[in-house]
Amino acid sequence: MGPRAVHMKGHTWHGRPPHAPCPQWPYCRKRCSYCNFNTYVVPAVDEAAVRACLVREAQTLLRLSQVHSVTSVFFGGGTPSLASPGTVAAVLEAVAGAAHLPAGAEVTLEANPSSTSASALDGFRAAGVNRLSIGVQSLDDTELRMLGREHTAAEARKAVEAARGLFPGRTSIDLLFGLPGQSRDAWAQRLEATLRLCDDHISLYQLTLERGTALAAQVRGGALPAPPQDLLADMYQTARNVLVAAGFRHYEVSNFARKGALSTHNLSYWRAEQYIGVGPGAHGRFVLRAEGGCSREARVQTLEPVAWMREVQSQGHGTRSRAVLSxxxxxxxxxxxxxxxxxxxxxxxxxxxxxxxxxxxxxxxxxxxxxxxxxxxxxxxxxxxxxxxxxxxxxxxxxxxxxxxxxxxxxxx
Missing domain, CATH: 1.10.10 (Arc Repressor Mutant, subunit A)
Structure with a gap:
């Protein structure tokens, strides 16, 4: 799963716009073969310490922005479903204490099938999560092994079915296409299987072979074939045709929604509204109104979790870089x-x-x-x-x- 920011919704014109916070949990149980995100695999996590820092940084940045109302919260990662529901609840409580968090605000949690038991999902829902984004990536065990994913296709199906029961109409699935050796027909079969399983939102991402990843090294070394560009274009066209025919709206390059199940949080990002990045490596865009600012700033939080926690403990936030956008x-x-x-x-x-x-x-x-x-x-x-x-x-x-x-x-x- 990719890194996310704490997002706040709003614009740079007069008044104090609503925002969309989005805390980040940077830890994973293992690194996928295609991943070059800011994620960490560690023997143990001091969750209480990380939770305290997420809470404090969220409070600090919300205060600096002088936000009055929050429209969405997105827990990204890493693998935020590895955090406890108590951490999610604590962050939501902090957000609600620093700004108005309406009862209907979209609260999304990114989750891996291997960390989404029915009891865990029930705990997250009780904590305030009302939308789940599941990193399925593939419904084929051979492809999942190549990607270095922890879960099996059967586990993915079970996780999605459990999520749909708890978050009806608000369950989203991530899928990858353009995998080494993947054919157009195999991709079409994956889509059809997904349609039999999914709820109302699907995110499709073309696999990017990032430098420094295990999968890219296998392709460069000739152990796996690189997919040709014309095949990738054909796969994308096939996906659009299949999903639109099934009643999905292709509302963003990589995202398809049915029955109006568009992601409020992601729309705020694509509409260039304000958002706050909370957690290691998170990005943000907001106006620093508490310090008399009137210009939109780009902010990036410190990447490494231990260093980020030291900075939050000493100054209230771990912003590593900030720049006023012209x-x-x-x-x-x-x-x-x-x-x-x-x-x-x-x-x-x-x-x-x-x-x-x-x-x-x-x-x-x-x-x-x-x-x-x-x-x-x-x-x-x-x-x-x-x-x-x-x-x-x-x-x-x-x-x-x-x-x-x-x-x-x-x-x-």
Missing amino acids: PLEQLEELLTLGLRMDEGITHERWGHFSPQLSLQAVFGEPGEARALQQEGWLVLDSGGLRCPWAGLAVLDSLLPDLLWQLQRQDPEE
């Missing part, structure tokens, strides 16, 4: 994240970040964006700027031209 940098983030969604970037949202320079002024004039619109990759209309399916499928190749056109407009002047 108006141009904020628009670049808004463009890069917003175009990942099927809704794209609305004129209103763009105007919050760029009151002087409209979407039409930047992307409606002759240039790269106009050419992309004429070719069917991009749409600019009364709803805002967005990519149709053809553009979403090749978004990474479109962004450089769009960013270049934005940079030439000098939004900071």
